[in-house]
Amino acid sequence: MIKKREMVDGAAAIARGALDAGCNYYAGYPITPASGILTHMLRELPKVGGIGFQGEDEISSLGHCIGAAMTGATVFTATSGPGLSLYSENLGLAIMMEVPIVIAISQRLGPSTGAATASAQGDIQFMRWGTTGGYPMIVLAPTNISECYHLTKRAFQLAKRFRTPVFLATDKDTVMTTESVSVNDMKNAPDWPKIPNGGVGKELDPYQIDGEIHHYTGSSHNEEGHITKDPDIIAELNERLRTKIESNLNELSLVKNDLQHGADTLILSYGISARSMEAAVKEIRDGGDQVSSITIYSLWPVPEKAIQESLVGIKRIIVPELNHGQYLREIERLVNRDVELIGVNRVDTILLTPDEIMRAYHGS
Numbered sequence: 422m423i424k425k426r427e428m429v430d431g432a433a434a435i436a437r438g439a440l441d442a443g444c445n446y447y448a449g450y451p452i453t454p455a456s457g458i459l460t461h462m463l464r465e466l467p468k469v470g471g472i473g474f475q476g477e478d479e480i481s482s483l484g485h486c487i488g489a490a491m492t493g494a495t496v497f498t499a500t501s502g503p504g505l506s507l508y509s510e511n512l513g514l515a516i517m518m519e520v521p522i523v524i525a526i527s528q529r530l531g532p533s534t535g536a537a538t539a540s541a542q543g544d545i546q547f548m549r550w551g552t553t554g555g556y557p558m559i560v561l562a563p564t565n566i567s568e569c570y571h572l573t574k575r576a577f578q579l580a581k582r583f584r585t586p587v588f589l590a591t592d593k594d595t596v597m598t599t600e601s602v603s604v605n606d607m608k609n610a611p612d613w614p615k616i617p618n619g620g621v622g623k624e625l626d627p628y629q630i631d632g633e634i635h636h637y638t639g640s641s642h643n644e645e646g647h648i649t650k651d652p653d654i655i656a657e658l659n660e661r662l663r664t665k666i667e668s669n670l671n672e673l674s675l676v677k678n679d680l681q682h683g684a685d686t687l688i689l690s691y692g693i694s695a696r697s698m699e700a701a702v703k704e705i706r707d708g709g710d711q712v713s714s715i716t717i718y719s720l721w722p723v724p725e726k727a728i729q730e731s732l733v734g735i736k737r738i739i740v741p742e743l744n745h746g747q748y749l750r751e752i753e754r755l756v757n758r759d760v761e762l763i764g765v766n767r768v769d770t771i772l773l774t775p776d777e778i779m780r781a782y783h784g785s
Contacts, residue, residue: 432457438573445471499525539770674724
C-alpha cells in the first residue's frame, strides 16, 4: 500500500494548524524567519472569509490582534526575536485583559539583528519573562513539521481555555525547511491528553456579568472590568492570573518519554535540537548502551512532575540546546547535587549534530 506524502514546510504546517483551529484574523509584520507564516496567512485567510492584515510594525500588529480578539475573532500572529522585544508591552496588556492570542516565534540567532538566517533557541527564557509582572506563560515547542501543525491547533485550544497568550516556539530551520511529510501524520491527531471542551468556568473566565462584557482595561480591575484600588480585589485578580495556569500543570504538561530501565543517563531536549538528540540516542543504543531521553513539548510552565518521574536512577543529564544553557537552568532546579548536568550548546549559526551529543555522552 502506497502511503501518500507531500512536501511541506513548517510555515505552511503552522498556517494550516491555525486555520483548522478556526483562526479568522491574522496581523503581523514581515521579519525573517517568520515571514513565511505571514505570507501563508495573508493568502489563505480571505479564502475562508477571514482577515489577513500586515501592520505598520510589530507593536501595532499585536495591538490589532488584541482588538480583534475582543470582538470575538480567533487571532494569530508571528514574529522573531526583535519583534518579540516590541511585543512586550502589548503582551502584558493581553495577560491583564485575559485575551486569547496565539503567537508563533521563529527564533533566530541574536542578540539584536544577529544572524537573521540562522536557527537558535535563545528566546526560551524571553518568552517566559519578557513582560512585566512575571506572570506564567504557556509555551509549546514542536520538533518537526507534523508537530508544527498539531501543536498550533493545541495552542489555540489552550489560549481559549485559559484566556491567555500562548507561544509556539519554533526556529528558522523548522519554519523554512521543506520536508516530505506523511499525510496521515498531518491529518491524525497524536495521542496527547485531551483538552476539556466547553466553558472554563468563572475561575478562568472573569467576564461573566449577566452574560455581557462591560469593560476591558490594562489597569487592575474588578470582575466587571472597572478600575479599582481595593487591595483585596487587586490581590484576588493577580492571584487568579497566576493560579489559573499554575494550578493546571497536569493538563498543560506535554512531553515524550523514551525511558530505558537501568539507564543512568538521561538526554533532555526540545525543538530542533531534539531531532539531533533522537538520532544520537539511536546510535548510542545501537552501540549497546542504555540511555533514556525526554522531549519537552510544553516548555512553560515547566512540566516538573513528568521530568522528575524520568529521573529515577539517573546520575547524569545531558541537555542539548542552541543557546548558552537556558533550559538547563530549569532542570538544575529539579535535581539534587548528586546528578551531573552537562550542557551541549552552540551559538554560532550551526545546528547541533548527533555526534556532538554522543561525544558529551561518552565524555570525549
